[in-house]
Amino acid sequence: MAELAPRILVVEDLDDHRELLTQVLLDLGYSVTPAGNGRVALDMMREGLRPSLVLLDLLMPVMNGAEFLMDLRSQADPLLARIPVVLMTADPGEVTDRIAGAPPDLVLAKPFGLKELRQAVLKICGQGSGTPRWGAADIHDLA
Numbered sequence: 001m002a003e004l005a006p007r008i009l010v011v012e013d014l015d016d017h018r019e020l021l022t023q024v025l026l027d028l029g030y031s032v033t034p035a036g037n038g039r040v041a042l043d044m045m046r047e048g049l050r051p052s053l054v055l056l057d058l059l060m061p062v063m064n065g066a067e068f069l070m071d072l073r074s075q076a077d078p079l080l081a082r083i084p085v086v087l088m089t090a091d092p093g094e095v096t097d098r099i100a101g102a103p104p105d106l107v108l109a110k111p112f113g114l115k116e117l118r119q120a121v122l123k124i125c126g127q128g129s130g131t132p133r134w135g136a137a138d139i140h141d142l143a
Contacts, residue, residue, distance in 0.1 A: 004031070005029055005030050006031065006051075006126065007030070007031040007049075007051045007052055008030050008031070008032050008033070008052065008053045008121065008125065009033050009034075009035060009045070009053070009054045010022055010025065010033070010034045011035045011036075011037065011038060011040075011054060011055065011057060011060070011065070011068065012034075012035075012036070012055075012057045012088070013036055013037055013057060013060040017057075018036065021117075024117065025055075028118060033051065036060075037060045037061060037062040037063050038056070038065065038067055038068030039062045040062075041068060042063070042068060042071055042072065045072075045080055045083075046080075050080075050083070052084070052124070052125045053083070053084050053125050054072075054083055055086050055121075056068060056069070056086065056104070057087075057088050057089075058088065058089035058091075059089070065087055065099075069087070069099050069103075070099070072085070073101070073102035074102075084106075085104040085105055086104060086106045086107070086121070087099075088107075088108045088110055088112070089108075089110060090109070090110040090111075092107050106120050106123065108120055
């Protein structure tokens with residue numbers, strides 16, 4: 001029986017960024033579910049989605065990353081509350097100010113490259129099911 005790839009929930013309001021992150025993660029062999037804001041992502045999780053990791057933008061409309069984290073960590077369902085979160089932000093110093101009671105598992109400072117993204121995901125999820133299509137020369141900023 002084939003092992004299922006870890007599922008990553010990408011929560012990013014900018015369509016281009018969300019699509020780029022989704023494609024990069026798919027190419028690395030992960031399963032990916034995209035969401036345009038924290039409210040949509042929480043609704044999907046409450047309906048049964050159980051990702052191995054949430055890749056979360058901090059600044060979004062409707063429900064931002066800080067609100068998402070506070071809501072996620074306060075869930076009565078421990079399976080939801082313990083899902084690891086990697087927060088993406090251009091201002092890492094802002095994280096401690098905005099998310100005092102529900103810190104993320106990791107913070108990726110924007111802009112970040114493929115190498116940083118891959119290291120963060122590997123740390124939490126392990127290897128995807130595919131072989132990366134890129135070498136060191138292909139690493140470029142993602143954000």
